[in-house]
Amino acid sequence: MKYFRSHILVGINETSVAAGVHDFVAELRQEINKHSLQEEINILETGPLGFFGKGICLTVFPENVNYENVKSEDIPELVSEHFLKGRLVKRLMLDSSGKFSPKFNYDQRIVLRNSGIIDPESIDEYLGVGGYEAWEKALLNMTPEGIVAEVKKSGLRGRGGAGFPAGLKWSFTAPLKAEQKYVVVNADEGEPGTFKDRLIMEGDPHQLLEGIMICARAVGATKAWIYIRGEYKLCINRLNHAIEQCKEYGLLGRNIFESGFDLDIEIKIGAGAYVCGEETALIESLEGNRGNPRWKPPFPGVEGLWKYPTVVNNVETLANVPYIIKNGAEEFLKYGTPECPGTKVYTILGDVAHPGLCEVDMGATLRTVINEYAGGMKKGFKFKAALVGGAAGVILPEKMLDVKMDFHSLNQYAAVLGSGAILVMNEHQSIVDMLWSILRFFRHESCGKCSPCRNGTQQLYSLISKIKAGEGTMDDVELMLTIAQTMQQTSFCALGQSPIMAIRSAIENFREEFVDITSK
Amino acid sequence: MYKEICGKYAPTKDNLIYILHEIQDTHPQHYISEEAVQVISDYLKIPSNHIYGVLTFYSMYSTKPRGKNIIRLCESPPCYIKGSDNILRKLKNALNIKVGETTQDGLFTLELAACLGVCGNAPVMMINDDVYGDLTEEKVDEIITKIRGGK
Numbered sequence: 001m002k003y004f005r006s007h008i009l010v011g012i013n014e015t016s017v018a019a020g021v022h023d024f025v026a027e028l029r030q031e032i033n034k035h036s037l038q039e040e041i042n043i044l045e046t047g048p049l050g051f052f053g054k055g056i057c058l059t060v061f062p063e064n065v066n067y068e069n070v071k072s073e074d075i076p077e078l079v080s081e082h083f084l085k086g087r088l089v090k091r092l093m094l095d096s097s098g099k100f101s102p103k104f105n106y107d108q109r110i111v112l113r114n115s116g117i118i119d120p121e122s123i124d125e126y127l128g129v130g131g132y133e134a135w136e137k138a139l140l141n142m143t144p145e146g147i148v149a150e151v152k153k154s155g156l157r158g159r160g161g162a163g164f165p166a167g168l169k170w171s172f173t174a175p176l177k178a179e180q181k182y183v184v185v186n187a188d189e190g191e192p193g194t195f196k197d198r199l200i201m202e203g204d205p206h207q208l209l210e211g212i213m214i215c216a217r218a219v220g221a222t223k224a225w226i227y228i229r230g231e232y233k234l235c236i237n238r239l240n241h242a243i244e245q246c247k248e249y250g251l252l253g254r255n256i257f258e259s260g261f262d263l264d265i266e267i268k269i270g271a272g273a274y275v276c277g278e279e280t281a282l283i284e285s286l287e288g289n290r291g292n293p294r295w296k297p298p299f300p301g302v303e304g305l306w307k308y309p310t311v312v313n314n315v316e317t318l319a320n321v322p323y324i325i326k327n328g329a330e331e332f333l334k335y336g337t338p339e340c341p342g343t344k345v346y347t348i349l350g351d352v353a354h355p356g357l358c359e360v361d362m363g364a365t366l367r368t369v370i371n372e373y374a375g376g377m378k379k380g381f382k383f384k385a386a387l388v389g390g391a392a393g394v395i396l397p398e399k400m401l402d403v404k405m406d407f408h409s410l411n412q413y414a415a416v417l418g419s420g421a422i423l424v425m426n427e428h429q430s431i432v433d434m435l436w437s438i439l440r441f442f443r444h445e446s447c448g449k450c451s452p453c454r455n456g457t458q459q460l461y462s463l464i465s466k467i468k469a470g471e472g473t474m475d476d477v478e479l480m481l482t483i484a485q486t487m488q489q490t491s492f493c494a495l496g497q498s499p500i501m502a503i504r505s506a507i508e509n510f511r512e513e514f515v516d517i518t519s520k
Numbered sequence: 521m522y523k524e525i526c527g528k529y530a531p532t533k534d535n536l537i538y539i540l541h542e543i544q545d546t547h548p549q550h551y552i553s554e555e556a557v558q559v560i561s562d563y564l565k566i567p568s569n570h571i572y573g574v575l576t577f578y579s580m581y582s583t584k585p586r587g588k589n590i591i592r593l594c595e596s597p598p599c600y601i602k603g604s605d606n607i608l609r610k611l612k613n614a615l616n617i618k619v620g621e622t623t624q625d626g627l628f629t630l631e632l633a634a635c636l637g638v639c640g641n642a643p644v645m646m647i648n649d650d651v652y653g654d655l656t657e658e659k660v661d662e663i664i665t666k667i668r669g670g671k
């Protein structure tokens with residue numbers, strides 16, 4: 001094996017592709033070769049690096065330096081200064097003080113432990129870090145009941161929003177006798193501000209596939225579908241490529257490892273509807289229908305796709321499974337809290353110093369996430385509120401910065417952890433505007449199947465528009481609460497039950513803003 | 521042509537979404553015509569009202585002819601607070617059309633979209649399959665000019 005002095009990790013994602021990263025890498029290679037550094041400096045094209053700099057971003061190991069917005073014309077300077085002479089190019093650095101490094105917690109990661117480190121397009125690299133060992137173990141050394149029991153013991157809860165225990169969900173489907181069972185992966189990610197699943201898939205597609213395989217084995221499914229939104233082109237390509245590699249290596253297909261177990265994974269592409277993230281609407285969409293939710297029960301685990309038992313899990317949920325099976329539930333239980341073991345992947349946006357992607361222990365406080373993982377507030381900005389969980393989430397004020405972020409603790413604040421989206425607002429931004437934008441979103445995304453939500457979202461939008469225009473009264477504000485409460489009690493699916501979250505938290509925590517604007 | 525596309529897929533209802541995607545993507549005007557619906561209906565043996573139901577449910581499909589470049593600007597909260605409204609105004613001015621309309625030369629259609637999942641670079645828009653992030657009014661000008669020049 002060659003020994004490299006430094007590794008340059010180049011983040012390949014939608015943004016860097018748009019900025020011309022492929023040409024950039026070719027030029028960088030040329031320049032490295034020109035200085036005969038190819039034996040010393042390794043260039044690795046990889047997935048998300050864990051921070052969102054502008055344009056093309058690089059991380060250099062072992063120096064652990066992050067460069068952002070690097071352009072072709074910077075290459076000669078970068079190579080001659082950093083890689084030849086060992087002097088960092090300050091002007092391109094993400095944080096030139098060097099104090100903050102968003103990548104410091106690799107050893108605490110589960111889901112993202114390979115992201116930004118291995119080449120996501122190479123199955124050999126995944127195998128090289130112990131990939132598919134869990135699959136082999138699950139298939140050859142464990143019974144399906146044993147897998148379900150291990151996942152149950154790990155306390156893994158669904159990461160798609162509702163936090164339902166994954167092992168328990170599997171245990172409903174596993175014992176059923178059926179001609180056919182399915183696993184469906186929910187990769188429809190439509191919650192505004194959420195794109196952790198995209199980054200998980202872009203950064204380490206094989207880990208997700210391995211999780212799907214283990215789940216399929218546990219519940220006895222021989223076919224799995226990944227339902228992914230049409231916009232996620234890079235994910236779709238990477239997953240397709242990864243599936244092909246698995247077939248080649250005999251990890252998928254017929255009689256895998258001579259165990260007698262068959263499994264096939266296929267990708268299905270969505271067509272743009274937030275409600276299709278709801279599991280029964282997603283199943284309708286897979287069947288070629290409008291994405292209107294179905295009545296539950298029966299739950300999909302009993303009667304799902306084409307009426308066959310179907311386990312629906314989120315991308316992040318399944319991405320945790322290989323770790324649990326390989327290392328055992330005990331190891332997983334060392335992370336997070338007793339009620340909510342493990343980690344959570346967040347995307348932090350808005351007025352923080354370093355917006356980005358991070359994986360943090362369940363139960364960490366919002367303050368910790370913002371200060372330690374996102375570098376605190378952006379210079380010159382003061383914290384006002386954070387929208388946690390996307391449009392279906394809550395608006396938390398400063399006094400709740402110490403709330404613990406896990407399903408259990410957040411539920412006590414009538415909130416949900418939701419999708420892991422954290423949007424930080426500064427003191428100049430208006431809560432009324434924010435709520436207006438959220439309610440506009442719901443009005444647009446209501447599927448129209450039931451009247452409380454179809455009419456309710458419409459009325460809520462009219463009321464908040466009136467208030468925003470300075471023509472509303474406090475009675476209108478109260479009316480919004482009443483309508484949203486009624487929707488919560490009577491809507492057919494969770495979409496219509498969610499607007500109350502944002503509305504109540506906005507009005508309770510920032511009442512003075514509503515008083516101000518209605519008394520003008 | 522529509523028949524050929526249909527023929528690539530097994531004639532089962534679950535393939536409807538894919539057939540619609542491919543027909544729309546390969547049509548120069550990025551839409552699903554009445555004729556296409558009829559062909560699909562015959563092929564899958566499902567009534568055309570079901571197909572229209574599906575077609576009008578999902579935001580990615582259109583029953584109206586559209587331009588060569590479909591601009592989808594995200595208007596969800598994270599992009600909104602980063603000024604997507606200003607970008608929308610700029611786009612409307614630069615193209616001289618309203619939301620949902622196509623420019624006279626057939627080069628651009630302007631649409632609004634919910635979160636595109638690239639919020640780290642808000643405000644964001646997609647033009648066909650390409651993502652454009654960290655938008656400013658100047659950047660919008662550059663992008664439009666570039667596409668106009670390249671046709």
Ligand SMILES: Cc1cc2nc3c(=O)[nH]c(=O)nc-3n(C[C@H](O)[C@H](O)[C@H](O)COP(=O)(O)O)c2cc1C
Nearest residue numbers: 158159160186188189190277278279313314317494
């Ligand atoms: C309107 C709506 C949108 C949803 N969107 C998503 C989504 O994008 N991704 C997801 O995994 N779950 C989403 N869910 C939750 C799913 O219905 C379901 O609970 C989840 O996929 C189960 O997986 P988990 O147990 O692994 O979390 C959504 C629910 C609702 C009501």
Ligand code: SF4
Nearest residue numbers: 447448449453493496
């Ligand atoms: S609550 Fe809204 S999204 Fe859900 S079924 Fe009713 S109308 Fe559709």
Ligand code: FES
Nearest residue numbers: 594599635636639
């Ligand atoms: S909110 Fe605009 S891309 Fe997500």
